[in-house]
Structures are given as structure tokens and as C-alpha cells.
Amino acid sequence: MLLILASASVAAPSTAVSVAFRVVGIGFLCLSGANQVFGRTKFVSDKKMKAASVRSWLSLVVGAHLAFLLLAAAFHGQWVEFILYGFGLTLLAIAVIVTSVAVPREIVTVSVLFSLGFVVIASFAYGLTTPEVAVAGIRLRGLTANANTLGFYAxxxxxxxxxxxxxxxxxxxxxxxxxxxxxxxxxxxxxxAFAIVVLFVVLSRLSTTVVLAVLGATGAAAVAALMSPNTLSILDGVFRGDESRALSLTGAINAFRSSPLVGIGLANEEFEIASSPLRALAYAGIGGLLAVSVMWGAFIWHARTAGIQAVGFTAAAVVHSCFEGWLLSPISPLLLIFILAWWVIVRPVPGLSSKSSNQRQASYANPRKMIPWDRARPRLAIAAWP
Structure with missing residues (x-):
């Protein structure tokens, strides 16, 4: 996973190196899955349940993505782009299937947390020690290619x-x-997006202590912002008044008006469109927007089986994709790392039906009232869903 994330970092100075990092990283994911299947079968006794669960949403996501590529690339004669993105989509599907079905939940959880934590914390340290390289203007980009990518990882x-x-x-x-x-x-x-997740988590664990903690943290942050000039300079970036998203909307509308049914093809827009639904509308017309809606629906529909917090995280990702184009880029690491992080949150628990999701969440909120299955096996210290 670190290699996959490194493919969109300063460690990959060229496209060829970036692709090599990604392919090798996905290869290691597949090898780890094969090792579990052939070497430690006790971990994969529930693989049929996992495979059925993955198939219920991944087939819709991959199918909708393929339909988008057919409309946006193949229909417009962009066969090189179609083959490239199709290859990336194939690697993505293989990595998700192998990792989700064969690799134990504890290993996936630790790997995702470690890789994201390493990039985020190392980028923070890099910004403090070498700001002339790691900070673009007032925005931290750290080890990644740009600040928005690092923000997504955070x-x-x-x-x-x-x-x-x-x-x-x-x-x-x-x-x-x-x-x-x-x-x-x-x-x-x-x-x-993170504020949406916090809201759902607070609502699912609503108590006087949680509310006071959130209010206290918010108040402390507000006081620090008023007293520290450096904090205010950072907040200037958050509340900046640039028109980057306005240009995306204008470019998408112009492209849609010129070809509403099938779009204008991949990357033929006048202005860069930094939004998954707007990019789909511009590249592939109404069919592209329908494909994005199917992907959104597949993620949200499956997340409902895991409880309110999983739905909140998925809804936050949907909102985030309205401002960034990672949902339609299978060749970038962003979609893959999102799916793996999402799967850590929503994946099924062996021996526990989806009807028990509310009981499961209640047990994590109150560890003294653990469900019998949870007491029957060792728990990973960092994972709320063993």
C-alpha cells in the first residue's frame, strides 16, 4: 500500500516510475492474498461470505466505470486512453477482490492505517523541516503531488x-x-467531508460527554485561531476566494451543451473539471452522469448494512467526489485507497448478520457490553470492528 501511495508522491519523478510503483504495489497485494489462501486457510474460512458481499457492490462499480469509459473514450475513438484506463480498472478490481476476500481484516486494517498514517505524519514533519519544498504558497503538499491529494489522505x-x-x-x-x-x-x-463524518459519529454516539468534548475542542480551536497569526494565515487558505470550482462548473456546462448525449470525450474540456459528476457529464454526457450515480448508489446501498457511521463516511466520500475527480480515475491510487479504507469500515463480520449492526455499534460504544461473538475471539487493539 505504501508503494501504491508513493506512486502519487515526490518519490515518483516520472509517469513510468509512478506506473511501476502502482503495478508492483498491486502485485504485492495479490501475493499477500494468495499467501493467505494457500498458506493460512484458517483466516479464509469465511471467504464465500466475503466474496458474495464484494460481488454485490463491486460488480456495479466496475460495470458503471466501464460504461463511462466506453462512452467517454471508445465512442470518441480514444482507444489508447480506453486501453490504459481499462487496464487500470482491471488492476483495481483484482486488487480489491484479492484483498477483500483473502486477506484477514486485521491485516487490511493495520496496512491501511499504517500507510495513510505514514504519508500524513511524514508530510507534516516534512512541512515543518523543509517548508520551501513541502509547502506551496501557504498550503502543505508534503510528500504528495499536491495539497488536495494530501488532504484526501488526511x-x-x-x-x-x-x-x-x-x-x-x-x-x-x-x-x-x-x-x-x-x-x-x-x-x-x-x-x-471530514466534518460530515464527525457529525455522523457524534449523532451515533450522542452523549453529554461527546457534545461537551466537541464544543470544547471547537472553542479551543477558535481561541487559538484568534490568538495566533500563523493559524490565521493557514485559515486564509481554507477561506480563500479563488474561482477554481466555478471554472469547473463553467467548463462542464459548456461541454454538456455542445454534446449532451455522449459528451466531448476524455480530457477535451476547455477548463480542467475537478469534479467527478461534472467530469462524467462533460466527457460522456447523460450516460456518464448516470454511471456516477450508479457508483454512488452501490457504495451507499452496501454501507447501510454496516450502520450509521459507515453510511456517514460513504456520504462524506460522495460529497468529496463532487469537488474532486478521483472517482473516475482507476489509474490513480486515490480510488483504490478509498475503496480499501471504505471496506475496512463496511466489510461484513463473520458470524454476525447485517441485522445485528446496531447491536454491534452499541457494543463498541460500550465495551463492557460486548456481544458474545466479540468475546469469543482475541481483538485487535486498534480495530473497532474485529
Missing amino acids: FLLGSLALIVVRHSVLKFTLLFFAGAVLLWTSSRASIL
């Missing part, structure tokens, strides 16, 4: 820390770095 890390991590010290450590990096990157889409 959003995923913070969400996992809230929903999955149980250990208090580790939880607050990860939340501290995720929050600090979110502010420093000034990625408004990621900040908004």
Missing part, C-alpha cells in the same frame, strides 16, 4: 481513526495529525 485517516481505532492514545494521535494536515492543506472538500 480525510481518510481521520475518518478511520474516529470509526475504527479503539485505542485512545492512538486515536487522538491520528486525529491530531489528520486535523492539522487538513487545515494546513486548506483542502476545503476534504475538510467538509
Whole structure:
């Protein structure tokens, strides 16, 4: 996973190196799955249940993505792009299937948290020690190619820390770095998405203590912002008044008007469109927008079986994709790392039906009332869903 994330970092100075990192990283994911299947079968006794669960949503996501590529690339004669993106989609599907079905939940959870945590924390340290390289203007980009990518990783890390991590010290450590990096990157889409996750988590665990803690943290942040000039300079980036999203909307509308049914093809827009639904509408017309809606629906429909927090995280990702184009880019690491992080949160628990999801969440909110299955096996210290 670190190699996959490194493919969109300063460690990949060229496209060829970036692709090589990604292919090797996905290859290691597949090898780890094969090792579990052939070497440690006790971990995959529930693989049929996992495969059925993955098939219920991944087939819709991959099918909708393929339909988008057919309309946006193949229909417009962009066969090189269609083959490239199709190859990326194939690798994505293989990595998700192998990782989700064959690799134990504990290993996936630790791997996702470690890889995201390493990039976010190392980027924060890089920004402090070498700001002339790691900071673009007032926005931290750290080890990644741009600030928005790092902000997306911080959003995923913070969400996992809230929903999955149980250990208090580790939880607050990860939340501290995720929050600090979110502010420093000034990625408004990621900040908004994380705020949605926080809202759902608070609602699902509503108590006087939680409300007071949130209000206290908000008040402390407000006081620090008023007293510290450096904090205010960072917040200037969050509340900046640039027109980047307005240009995306204008470009998408112009492209749609010129070809509403089949779009204008991949990357033929006048202005770069930084939004998955708007990009789909511009590239593939109404059919492209329908494909994005199917992908959204597949994620949300499956997340409902895992409880309110999983739905909240999925809804936050949907909102984030309205401002960024990662949902339609199978060749980038962003979609893959999102799916793996999402699967850590929503994947089924062996021996526990979906009807028991509310009981399961209640048990994590109150560890003294663990369900029998949870007491019957050792628990991973950092995972809220063993």
C-alpha cells in the first residue's frame, strides 16, 4: 500500500516510475492474498461470505466505470486512453477482490492505517523541516503531488481513526495529525467531508460527554485561531476566494451543451473539471452522469448494512467526489485507497448478520457490553470492528 501511495508522491519523478510503483504495489497485494489462501486457510474460512458481499457492490462499480469509459473514450475513438484506463480498472478490481476476500481484516486494517498514517505524519514533519519544498504558497503538499491529494489522505485517516481505532492514545494521535494536515492543506472538500463524518459519529454516539468534548475542542480551536497569526494565515487558505470550482462548473456546462448525449470525450474540456459528476457529464454526457450515480448508489446501498457511521463516511466520500475527480480515475491510487479504507469500515463480520449492526455499534460504544461473538475471539487493539 505504501508503494501504491508513493506512486502519487515526490518519490515518483516520472509517469513510468509512478506506473511501476502502482503495478508492483498491486502485485504485492495479490501475493499477500494468495499467501493467505494457500498458506493460512484458517483466516479464509469465511471467504464465500466475503466474496458474495464484494460481488454485490463491486460488480456495479466496475460495470458503471466501464460504461463511462466506453462512452467517454471508445465512442470518441480514444482507444489508447480506453486501453490504459481499462487496464487500470482491471488492476483495481483484482486488487480489491484479492484483498477483500483473502486477506484477514486485521491485516487490511493495520496496512491501511499504517500507510495513510505514514504519508500524513511524514508530510507534516516534512512541512515543518523543509517548508520551501513541502509547502506551496501557504498550503502543505508534503510528500504528495499536491495539497488536495494530501488532504484526501488526511480525510481518510481521520475518518478511520474516529470509526475504527479503539485505542485512545492512538486515536487522538491520528486525529491530531489528520486535523492539522487538513487545515494546513486548506483542502476545503476534504475538510467538509471530514466534518460530515464527525457529525455522523457524534449523532451515533450522542452523549453529554461527546457534545461537551466537541464544543470544547471547537472553542479551543477558535481561541487559538484568534490568538495566533500563523493559524490565521493557514485559515486564509481554507477561506480563500479563488474561482477554481466555478471554472469547473463553467467548463462542464459548456461541454454538456455542445454534446449532451455522449459528451466531448476524455480530457477535451476547455477548463480542467475537478469534479467527478461534472467530469462524467462533460466527457460522456447523460450516460456518464448516470454511471456516477450508479457508483454512488452501490457504495451507499452496501454501507447501510454496516450502520450509521459507515453510511456517514460513504456520504462524506460522495460529497468529496463532487469537488474532486478521483472517482473516475482507476489509474490513480486515490480510488483504490478509498475503496480499501471504505471496506475496512463496511466489510461484513463473520458470524454476525447485517441485522445485528446496531447491536454491534452499541457494543463498541460500550465495551463492557460486548456481544458474545466479540468475546469469543482475541481483538485487535486498534480495530473497532474485529
